[in-house]
Amino acid sequence: MAAPKTPQPLDLIDVREVATLTTLSVRTIERLVATGRFPPPTRLGRKRLWPREKLHAWIAGGGDTRRMP
Secondary structure (H helix, E strand, O other): OOOOOOOOOOOEEOHHHHHHHHOOOHHHHHHHHHOOOOOOOEEEOOEEEEEHHHHHHHHHOOOOOOOOO
C-alpha cells in the first residue's frame, strides 16, 4: 500500500511578480484578465494570486493572448 501524499504548498504569486515573470505591465495583465485572454487569478481574501505553475504552462504554450478556453 502506498503512503499517503503530503500536501504541497501552493506557489502563488501576486500581480507584480506575474508582471516580472511575463514581462507584461500590471495594467496589461489586468486588461487581459478582464477580457479572458490571460489565466484568471485565484482570490484569497482581497488578494488576487496566480499559481506559478499555471503561468509557466501558459508561457510554455506561447503566452497566447487570444481568448482563454
